[in-house]
Amino acid sequence: MQKIILGGLAAVALSLSLPAAASAAGFVNGNFETGTFANWETGGGSWYGGSYPTPGNYYPGSGPVSITNAGFDSLTDNKLRTVYSGDHSARVNDSYSNYSVATIRQQVDGYSDNLIAFAYAAVLQDSHGVSDSDAFIISLDDLTTGLNLLTVNVNSAATPSSFTRSSQGWYYTDWTTISFDVAGAGLLGHDFMLSLLANDCPYGAHAGYAYLDGFGGVLPPVSGAVPEPATWAMMIIGFAGVGGAIRSNRRKTLALAAA
Template sequence: MIKASIIAGTIAIATVSSSAFAGFINGDFEQGNTTGWTVGTGNRATILNANLDPMAFLPGGSKFNANRDNSAIVSGGFAPHTDNQLKQVYAGNHSMRVEDVLNGGYASVITQKVGKYQDKDIFFAWAAVLEGAHDSREAATFKLVLRDETRGLNLITREYNADQAGGGVDKLFSKSTDGYFYTSWQVEQLSLDAAAQGNDISLTLLAADCSQTGHGGWVYLDGFGQSAPSDVPAPGVLALMGLGLCGLAAARRKR
């Protein structure tokens, strides 16, 4: 009976862990690669922010450059130009950095579409770093859309730019000593209504340097899934782990 209890507890822990990102492929980037995602980069020079179309920078798009890949999986450490205030990873060992940490007039995009999503909740975390310069039409910029593809409806949209006067950001942003606007990690949660459950859902992020090419911008993404991203086990998991340890201790005492 003791052995059965320990096994059941172990299975329960494994079930909680494996289901954390059910429906999303590699949503937390812990595979150390971009499996499940579509990523692209292209030149955005002279394109004003209002005309930046994320799809244009993905494979098959008019701005996609197959010879460039400015985005990367990153691990520990602090994001450049944030005065060592922003960690590059929100949870676990890896996150995705969309666009590089240089300038040059490029834009990068990452997207994933999940078919017939059944769970009622969606979570993900992001953090942006944008170098201040120019006005809102030309400044380094970041766009995010969580979309119900079945209904053609945007569920969450975020858009910020590094207008040198600060008008393109809000209270989520701080300004570094070297002139970059940056956020802490922002965790987004959406509870889907009944009309959205079972629909195709996509998440798309774009990060772009300024259109005049001299100032950079990038964004980090982590924890896209049906459970809140966290590097600390959920209370239920901790309880199961505790039960398992207690059971193991009891088994040893009875030997």
């Protein structure tokens, strides 16, 4: 398992059509333990090439999303757990290569927890190039300031060494946890949008999907034994700090990679 703690930001403004806000100042059903997508908005569609899919472009819409039970993913030689914590997680997209894009998102107004934390794992069926492969993308946006706080792009074409290859020819990551320091960045009380998207390649040749779990104000506890960590890499674009970013409006790029 990998653990990432972040305090940087990215000034990547997104144009979003927003769903209704959650009823409390925190993620509701963030661990999917209700066994449903209650309080999450689901979207999706198809991708046949061109600009890379972004979550805001797939609402309204529908894509293959599901709630999983605890177990192991058969396409990873039963080494990747389907749930990070508890009894359920979300699965975004599926294993069928049919141009599909699936996404979920939740808006929270007046966020009051010190952290925004969650866990994810990606399963991909190989790649073409960086700009036309199956992938998994997480976006965290501060709707109060219009800043993109975090973008995670998991793409086996860009970082092939970050995946473990199964005997079925699928590539997968271990569960990775991310914790964004809301209080340290001076963003308490702001409105946030968390969006998660997984897409097939645009040629109908390769599928990609992701497991998501434990969104909330604390890192989720691990349920049971976790498989040995896979080597991984991800790209995070961000500012070194909120205050300086807002005052100077100068963009910086932070690239993180770990093995």
